[in-house]
Structures are given as structure tokens and as C-alpha cells.
Amino acid sequence: MADHLLEVKDLSIEFHTATGTVKAVQNVSWHLDRGETLAILGESGSGKSVSASAIMNLIDMPPGKITSGVILLEGQDMLTMRQEQRRQINGSKIAMIFQDPLAHLNPVYQIGWQIAEMMTTHGETEQRAKRRSRDLLERVGIRDPDRAMKKYPFQFSGGQRQRLMIAMALACKPDILIADEPTTALDVTIQAQVLALLNELQQETGMGMLLITHDLGVVAEIADRVVVMNAGEIVETGRTGEIYRNPQHPYTKKLIAAAPGKGEMPGELERRGEPLFRATGLSKSYGTFEALKDVELTIMPGETVAVVGESGSGKSTLARAVLRLDDPDEGELLYRGKDLLKMSAGELFKLRRDLQMVFQDPTQSLNPRMTVYQLISEAWAIHPSILPKPRWKERVAELLSKVGLRAEMASRYPHQFSGGQRQRIAIARALAMEPKLIVCDEAVSALDVSIQAQVIELLASLRRELGLSYLFIAHDLPVVRDFADRVIVMKSGRIVEEGPVRKIFETPCDPYTRSLLAASLDPDPEVQAAKRATRYHETGLALT
Numbered sequence: 001m002a003d004h005l006l007e008v009k010d011l012s013i014e015f016h017t018a019t020g021t022v023k024a025v026q027n028v029s030w031h032l033d034r035g036e037t038l039a040i041l042g043e044s045g046s047g048k049s050v051s052a053s054a055i056m057n058l059i060d061m062p063p064g065k066i067t068s069g070v071i072l073l074e075g076q077d078m079l080t081m082r083q084e085q086r087r088q089i090n091g092s093k094i095a096m097i098f099q100d101p102l103a104h105l106n107p108v109y110q111i112g113w114q115i116a117e118m119m120t121t122h123g124e125t126e127q128r129a130k131r132r133s134r135d136l137l138e139r140v141g142i143r144d145p146d147r148a149m150k151k152y153p154f155q156f157s158g159g160q161r162q163r164l165m166i167a168m169a170l171a172c173k174p175d176i177l178i179a180d181e182p183t184t185a186l187d188v189t190i191q192a193q194v195l196a197l198l199n200e201l202q203q204e205t206g207m208g209m210l211l212i213t214h215d216l217g218v219v220a221e222i223a224d225r226v227v228v229m230n231a232g233e234i235v236e237t238g239r240t241g242e243i244y245r246n247p248q249h250p251y252t253k254k255l256i257a258a259a260p261g262k263g264e265m266p267g268e269l270e271r272r273g274e275p276l277f278r279a280t281g282l283s284k285s286y287g288t289f290e291a292l293k294d295v296e297l298t299i300m301p302g303e304t305v306a307v308v309g310e311s312g313s314g315k316s317t318l319a320r321a322v323l324r325l326d327d328p329d330e331g332e333l334l335y336r337g338k339d340l341l342k343m344s345a346g347e348l349f350k351l352r353r354d355l356q357m358v359f360q361d362p363t364q365s366l367n368p369r370m371t372v373y374q375l376i377s378e379a380w381a382i383h384p385s386i387l388p389k390p391r392w393k394e395r396v397a398e399l400l401s402k403v404g405l406r407a408e409m410a411s412r413y414p415h416q417f418s419g420g421q422r423q424r425i426a427i428a429r430a431l432a433m434e435p436k437l438i439v440c441d442e443a444v445s446a447l448d449v450s451i452q453a454q455v456i457e458l459l460a461s462l463r464r465e466l467g468l469s470y471l472f473i474a475h476d477l478p479v480v481r482d483f484a485d486r487v488i489v490m491k492s493g494r495i496v497e498e499g500p501v502r503k504i505f506e507t508p509c510d511p512y513t514r515s516l517l518a519a520s521l522d523p524d525p526e527v528q529a530a531k532r533a534t535r536y537h538e539t540g541l542a543l544t
Contacts, residue, residue, distance in 0.1 A: 006208060007032075008028060008070075009069055009072070015063045016063045024050045026233050035202070037209040038227065039218075042230055045418065057078070097165045105164065110152060111164055112130065162182060166182075166194070183195060188520045195222055220524060225238065244524060260456070260476070276436060279298075279334070281294055282296075282297070293494050295494070304484045305470070308480055308516065309516075311475075316442075318490070323439060356437070363422060368414055371413055396410050403424040404454070405424055424455065431462070439473070442475070487501050489504065489512065
């Protein structure tokens with residue numbers, strides 16, 4: 001018998017690129033036992049996902065190359081197996097849940113067929129595969145599984161699609177489940193449900209689970225042991241509680257220090273004078289669906305107002321309405337006392353420079369064919385009164401410096417930057433207009449914890465320096481706690497509670513607000529264990 005269910009020894013992986021060889025993974029060793037959850041923790045570029053891809057034989061070779069090491073599944077080296085043997089293992093012995101389920105579910109096939117295919121590929125009959133697919137959908141919490149079998153991926157929400165991926169991964173009853181950032185873009189309550197489901201399924205089947213993540217809260221919730229990776233190397237490993245309480249490596253200490261929700265909450269801002277922005281009676285419907293209903297919003301000069309809630313609560317609809325990217329059916333949008341809804345096209349065009357937006361995904365919001373210089377200076381081409389052309393180059397350099405980037409980066413394209421750097425470019429682009437109000441729609445939700453902390457500090461310093469106001473749309477409550485002055489809680493298109501950040505976090509009144517706070521994960525394993533116990537006593541949900 002092998003010592004471990006899965007064991008990686010001295011694994012090294014490199015990629016040959018036009019600019020040279022990139023050593024993505026260097027001499028990595030770890031093991032996973034049956035019934036155990038091992039978390040590989042690290043930021044983008046640390047090598048954690050590349051290691052998981054090597055296990056699943058998903059590395060393109062070339063340009064990738066495994067230069068050393070072994071990957072032992074119950075004592076057998078998978079790197080020396082024939083391709084036919086590896087294909088038999090993938091799905092039946094080892095399965096994987098990917099970060100973006102919509103990108104990994106086939107959009108042209110019904111869900112029932114896609115789950116059943118996992119089983120028929122490994123020899124199951126179509127009739128039994130169809131029956132088990134239906135049972136799996138029911139097991140992962142998909143309502144009306146018979147009807148869901150006939151639906152396509154786009155007909156499900158983000159949380160439901162992640163559950164579909166889990167059902168597909170479990171179809172062949174694997175011994176090992178690899179979960180690559182399984183909850184990154186999910187709301188706190190959906191995240192808690194998905195993690196609880198994974199833990200419950202693990203308890204039932206005894207499978208080993210390999211969790212790839214940058215989220216310390218997720219690690220605290222379900223991991224038994226942690227492997228910390230940085231720049232392709234393992235810098236620290238140990239039990240989850242021990243790593244958090246007594247980190248040894250400077251990189252681990254930096255990750256823990258960057259975790260949001262542990263600092264002092266901001267004091268209550270004195271709200272005197274005229275509002276910068278005020279929305280009254282906002283309502284918006286799409287057919288019979290009410291996205292907004294009688295929403296009121298006030299933002300003072302220099303104030304950060306956060307809007308929190310689950311998907312479908314109306315947060316993003318409110319953000320789009322504020323900027324008139326999607327006009328409300330009813331209500332007023334008053335900027336410095338003037339109603340945006342009554343402005344002519346010309347008046348609104350001039351006002352655009354005062355109201356800017358930073359979107360969630362800079363990869364989608366930045367034109368890939370434009371250099372950073374072109375992306376930032378485009379604002380002045382559209383609004384030439386802001387800055388004369390001879391000063392463009394100098395100002396681009398100033399803005400890049402302001403967001404922590406170098407002036408020489410202006411000649412590069414978006415794909416040549418990391419996710420955190422692209423979000424900084426998006427912020428610089430918004431600042432080029434010299435705005436008074438910036439709407440941040442989930443602007444930091446997908447960033448690594450240390451990059452997230454840097455971007456939040458950048459936004460806070462710009463607020464202090466330039467007197468900016470923010471409408472901060474988020475589902476990450478610890479970030480809201482550290483950054484916002486006031487919080488608005490939305491559910492089903494309505495505001496259920498609002499107030500200063502301290503009041504909302506320390507003495508919430510509405511049951512929905514309390515449920516959001518209870519579902520939010522804490523990076524401290526002991527605190528998170530206490531929150532699980534509280535959830536158990538209040539709801540009767542199973543514990544680990």
C-alpha cells in the first residue's frame with residue numbers, strides 16, 4: 001500500500017516563451033491523504049494552479065515542460081503512464097472543479113447530457129448515467145432536477161453553475177477532487193453553501209480534496225493542512241491553525257497581514273452640507289422582474305458608500321442607473337442638485353467627466369488593441385478641454401506613478417500585465433477624466449489578497465488626496481468594513497438596511513444583514529470555527 005493517496009515529489013515545470021524560460025514550479029513536494037483537505041495557498045503566478053494542471057495532465061507541452069519530479073497516485077507515477085491510462089484516471093479517479101464554470105461548461109449541450117457524458121465515457125450505460133445525473137443534481141441542491149436536466153448553462157446563476165460543476169466532478173465517484181478557486185466570484189452566502197456542500201460530500205465519500213485558493217477565509221473554513229507557495233516554490237507548510245497563529249516565512253506573514261476585516265473601522269463621517277449625488281425613488285423593471293424598487297441613495301463629497309447584497313439584489317443595476325448607463329423607469333438622479341434624467345445629450349456628455357466607473361474585470365473593460373498610453377489619453381481625445389495634447393505624455397506618466405506603475409509601462413498592452421496591474425490601469429484611466437465620483441463595481445473581488453489590499457489603499461489615498469467620492473459595489477464584507485464610511489444592504493431590489501459601517505457590522509438590525517455577516521469567512525481558523533458553531537445552533541446545519 002502507498003503511504004499517501006496522492007504524492008508530488010520534487011516537481012519542476014517550466015515554460016519556454018519568446019522572452020525566455022519561465023520556471024513556474026520549482027522542486028515542489030507535498031502529499032494528500034484520503035478524507036483530508038489540503039489547501040495550496042498563494043497569489044497569482046505562485047505556481048499553485050500549474051501544479052494542479054500537471055496532476056490532471058492539462059499542461060500544453062510545448063511550450064510547457066515537466067523537467068523533474070514524480071506524481072504518485074496510490075504509489076503509481078502518473079508521469080510515466082501511457083496517455084490511455086491517464087485518460088482513464090481523469091474523471092474516474094481524479095476530478096477537477098474549475099474557477100469559471102461558464103467557461104468550462106459546453107454552451108450548446110443540455111446539462112443532463114454533459115453530466116451523463118462523464119459516466120458514459122468511463123463505461124456506464126446511458127440509462128444508468130441519466131438516472132445518476134438526475135440524482136446528482138438533486139444532491140447538490142439544484143431545484144426541480146428533472147427540468148434542470150434539459151436546461152443549458154446560461155440558464156443557471158453563477159452559484160448554480162458551480163454546483164453543476166461539482167455534480168459533474170462527482171459523477172464517477174473520484175478518490176480525489178481538485179477545486180481550483182471554486183468560490184472566488186460568488187456571494188458570501190452562496191460561497192458558504194458551496195463550501196458546506198463540498199465538505200459534506202467529502203464526509204460521505206471519504207475523498208481527498210486539493211483546494212487551490214488565495215482566500216485565507218476559505219482555507220480557515222475547510223482546510224486541514226496548508227501549503228504556501230510563492231514564485232513557484234513552497235515557502236511553508238503545516239496545519240491550518242498553526243500556520244495562521246505562528247507563520248514562519250515573511251511571505252506567509254505578508255498574506256495574513258493583508259487579509260481584510262482585521263483593522264480599525266473608520267469613524268463616522270460628519271454629513272453636513274449639500275450632497276454630491278442623490279438618488280430618490282429609483283425603480284427599474286425588466287418585464288415582470290423588479291430590479292430596483294423605491295431606492296434612495298445619498299453620497300456626500302469625499303464619502304465612500306458601499307452597497308452589499310447577493311447576486312440579483314440590484315447592486316449592479318443601481319450602479320448602472322447612477323451613471324445613466326441604464327435609465328431607471330422612475331425616480332430622480334441629482335448630481336449637485338441637477339437631475340441627470342432631464343439633461344440633454346450635450347449636457348450629459350459634459351458631465352461624463354465628473355462620473356466615472358471602474359468595472360470588475362479589467363480584461364474585459366480595457367481594449368486589448370490599445371496601449372496603456374492610448375487607453376488613458378483617450379479621455380482627453382474625447383474631452384479636449386481637459387488637457388492640451390502636448391501635455392498628454394507627461395500626464396500619463398503622472399497618472400501611472402499615482403497608481404503605483406512605472407512611466408515606461410505606457411507602451412505596453414493590457415495582456416502584458418497581471419490582474420492587479422490591469423485594475424490599476426483602469427483606475428488611472430478613470431482618474432484621467434478628473435472625476436468627482438467613481439463607481440467601483442466589484443472592482444477588487446477577483447484580486448489576490450495582497451493586491452486587493454494595495455488597490456484599496458490606493459483608492460483610499462486618492463480619496464484623501466483628491467477629495468473623491470466612491471460608490472463601492474461589493475460582496476466581500478471584510479473589504480467593505482475596512483474601506484467604507486456608510487453601508488447600504490440590498491435584497492431583491494430594495495434597501496433593507498443602511499447606516500454607518502460600525503453600526504451595520506456591530507449592531508445589524510435586519511435578519512438578512514445578519515445572515516450576510518454570519519456567512520462571511522474569517523481568516524482566523526479559531527474565529528471561523530466559532531462562527532460555524534453559531535450557524536449550527538441557529539440553523540441546525542451540519543458541522544465538520
